[in-house]
Amino acid sequence: EVQLVESGGVVVQPGGSLRLSCAASGFIFDDYAMHWVRQVPGKGLEWVSLISWDDSIIYYADSVKGRFTISRDNSKDSLYLQMNSLTTADTAFYYCAKAARTYSNFRNWFDPWGQGTLVTVSS
Amino acid sequence: SYVLTQPPSVSVAPGETARITCEGYKIGGKSVHWYQQKAGQAPVLVVYDDDYRPAGVPERFSGSNSGNTATLTVTRVEAGDEADYHCQVWDNSSDHPVFGGGSKLTVL
Numbered sequence: 001e002v003q004l005v006e007s008g009g010v011v012v013q014p015g016g017s018l019r020l021s022c023a024a025s026g027f028i029f030d031d032y033a034m035h036w037v038r039q040v041p042g043k044g045l046e047w048v049s050l051i052s053w054d055d056s057i058i059y060y061a062d063s064v065k066g067r068f069t070i071s072r073d074n075s076k077d078s079l080y081l082q083m084n085s086l087t088t089a090d091t092a093f094y095y096c097a098k099a100a101r102t103y104s105n106f107r108n109w110f111d112p113w114g115q116g117t118l119v120t121v122s123s
Numbered sequence: 124s125y126v127l128t129q130p131p132s133v134s135v136a137p138g139e140t141a142r143i144t145c146e147g148y149k150i151g152g153k154s155v156h157w158y159q160q161k162a163g164q165a166p167v168l169v170v171y172d173d174d175y176r177p178a179g180v181p182e183r184f185s186g187s188n189s190g191n192t193a194t195l196t197v198t199r200v201e202a203g204d205e206a207d208y209h210c211q212v213w214d215n216s217s218d219h220p221v222f223g224g225g226s227k228l229t230v231l
Contacts, residue, residue: 035220037222043225044209044222044223044224044225045158045166045209045211045222045225046222047219047220047221047222050219050220059218059219061219095165095166100171107213107215107218108154108156108171108172108213109154109156109168109171109172109211110156110158110166110168110211110220111168111171111177112165112167112168113165113166113167114165115164115165116165
């Protein structure tokens with residue numbers, strides 16, 4: 001069974017930093033691009049970042065560019081999101097999601113998603 | 124950037140047909156994917172590439188896409204279908220995925 005499990009969500013003060021992790025299992029992690037998507041409680045989904053299977057392609061939403069860094073460790077089947085200079089607008093559930101198809105064929109849909117981890121930015 | 128517009132809410136009685144729209148400029152030229160998100164849960168894929176269902180998704184869920192509108196249709200709606208539904212496409216100009224704002228399906 002393909003499974004994604006996020007961790008690392010906590011309450012952090014504005015201006016603070018946080019690192020989220022996503023542990024993958026049930027598929028060949030090395031073969032797939034991975035995404036982070038966030039959702040303010042009660043609101044819609046917002047794509048945050050993408051990393052290709054081999055790190056050669058990394059994209060960010062404008063709202064997080066320059067503050068967030070996506071990375072992966074294929075030896076540990078893990079995806080990460082380093083979040084710096086956090087603001088209250090970053091308060092959200094953060095989901096990791098797997099690209100549907102392998103290698104460079106990642107411009108499609110997300111399946112599956114993790115259960116999400118809640119990041120709260122508050123003083 | 125590319126914008127997808129969904130109605131905030133759709134309400135239907137049990138057994139009826141729900142149609143949830145997703146509007147975008149020439150969306151008919153793109154592949155549209157739909158996710159179901161029940162309260163307190165993560166999104167789950169229910170339709171991909173306009174009108175394909177993943178294994179395990181009931182045949183009651185179907186999709187269509189033409190012109191400036193994509194539609195997710197749920198026939199014989201059940202109480203368990205009550206959820207938020209999100210459409211998504213890949214925006215080739217920005218090379219990023221884009222989501223609609225989500226539609227809450229209420230079963231009366």
